[in-house]
Amino acid sequence: MSTDVIIGISVSCVALVLGLVVVGICAIRQKKRAERAIGLSRPFASWAPSGKDSGGAPQLKGARCFSFDELKKCTNNFSDSNEIGSGGYGKVYRGMLSDGQMVAIKRAQQGSMQGGLEFKTEIELLSRVHHKNVVGLLGFCFEQGEQMLVYEFMPNGTLRESLSGRSGIHLDWKRRLRITLGSARGLAYLHELANPPIIHRDVKSANILLDEHLTAKVADFGLSKLVADSGKGHVSSQVKGTPGYLDPEYYTTHQLTEKSDVYSFGVVMLELITARQPIEKGKYIVREVRLMMDKNDEEHYGLRELMDRSIQNSGTLTGFGRFLELALQCVEESAADRPTMSELVKAIETILQNDGMNTNSTSASSSATEFAASKGAPKHPYNDGLPKKEVNDSTGAFDYSGGYAVSAKIEPK
Incomplete structure (x- = not known):
């Protein structure tokens, strides 16, 4: 064949190949567009093992x-x-x-x-x-x-808001005991009865919400971890949480256990006594309580100046000494020295029962009339605190605030 014929055939072949490549690219793009459209119209298709839609949303309990x-x-x-x-x-x-x-x-x-x-x-x-x-x-x-x-929907916002005075809800000592009991029961359920057990990993007063009766409910599972291997006793995990509430043992070992939640809850209990944030003006609430505590003072245990003013002069505080003892047990440096949440539940129930209060209900208010009368309490003496900062919180989890807008100045540095 002549040179011109060979060149013509070669050019035609190249053009054909290029055409096929262009057609292939267009087909792939079209397929991807179709898959995106299907994904929007059938969002659960990707959830099935085969990648095909199994007929709608998965069957979930109560959701x-x-x-x-x-x-x-x-x-x-x-x-x-x-x-x-x-x-x-x-x-x-x-x-x-x-x-x-x-x-x-x-x-x-x-x-x-x-x-x-x-x-x-x-x-x-x-x-x-x-x-x-x-x-x-x-x-x-x-x-x-x-x-x-x-x-x-939780109409009375977070425990943090009530302690700061922003919600206008007055929490007397007995209400605080009931809030402690309710939230402790919620955590004990997660640790021992949920299947598989769950470690919350971000227990704090901003994640304890109050319903219309001031019943406490644990919220925000954005950082939670499942305890799939109960025989292991811990979950190796990158440290995440809120400064001031973090378990020091978890921080140093990266081994997360249920006792990490117990430590955080102990800090919340000290908040219920003082209404102060865990770290305020460079002072850590756990250290301050331990330094000022005086067992010879049978009424306030040396903590009068640290106590929330709304309970400071309210007379006898039922089980205050035992409550303080439990809080300090929860914040022991070693997890082995801390109680479990179920042990804490029993201890708080005993405090309430010794005062003749019913522990079957964890509502902080026994009647709508009593609750209504608690509104309009004077402003809390402490300020709004320091800006919030999460530790290694790559998930960007945040606080659902119930019925109130959350200020950026809730959690400490």
């Missing part, structure tokens, strides 16, 4: 799947007026469902979205948690590129 349009409508298009909390993860909105039920909707922002498998794991975990002292998950939304969790 339902909400549509994006339904949640958009009940929050008035996620209006600013319905925003009740925010953080690194996203925002929380107050909403009212079509049946009149108030809910709190935690909406992830685009930069902090989890993968489908991680989101599935979280909601399956939360859907298995059912206890009157743990905030309940009502459902979720996973469509149109959105990830939202729908919780029961």
Whole structure:
């Protein structure tokens, strides 16, 4: 064949190959667009082992799947007026469902979205948690590129807000004992009765919410860990949590146990006595209590100047000495020296029973009249505290604040 014919054939072959490559690239792009469209219309397709849609949302205990349009409508298009909390993860909105039920909707922002498998794991975990002292998950939304969790609404916000005086709710000593008992029961349930057991890993007063009767409920499982291997006794984990509440043993060994939650809860108990944040003006609440404690003072144990003024002059404080002893046991340096949450529950129940109070209900108020009369308490003498800072919190977890907007100045440095 002549040279011109050979060149013509070669050019034609190259053109054909290039054409096939272009067609292939276009086909791949078209396939990806189709897969994205399917993902938006069938968000649970990726959850099935085979990668095919198994017929809708997975069956979860007590949690339902909400549509994006339904949640958009009940929050008035996620209006600013319905925003009740925010953080690194996203925002929380107050909403009212079509049946009149108030809910709190935690909406992830685009930069902090989890993968489908991680989101599935979280909601399956939360859907298995059912206890009157743990905030309940009502459902979720996973469509149109959105990830939202729908919780029961807690109208009286966080324990931190009540202790700071911002909520206007007065917590007398007996109410504080009941809040302690309720939140301890919630944590004991997570540690011993949940299947598999759960370590909260971020126990603090800002994650204990109060319902309309001031019943305490543990919230925010953004940092929680499952104890899958109970024989091991601990979970090796990167240290995460809030400064001031962190278990020093967990911080140094990176071995997370249920006793890490116990340490954090002991700090909360000291907050209930002092109303101060764990670290305030460079002073650590655990160290300050230990330095000032005087067992020869049978009334205030040397802590009168540290105590919250709203209980400082309220007369006899039922079981105050025993309560203080328990709190200090919880914050022992060695986890082996701390009680379990169930042991703590029994001890708090004994304090209440010795004073003739009913421990079957952990509500901090026995009647609506009593609760209504507690509103309008004087402002708390302490300031709003120091800016919040999380330790290695790559998840961007944040606090659902119940019925009140959370100030950026809640947790200490």
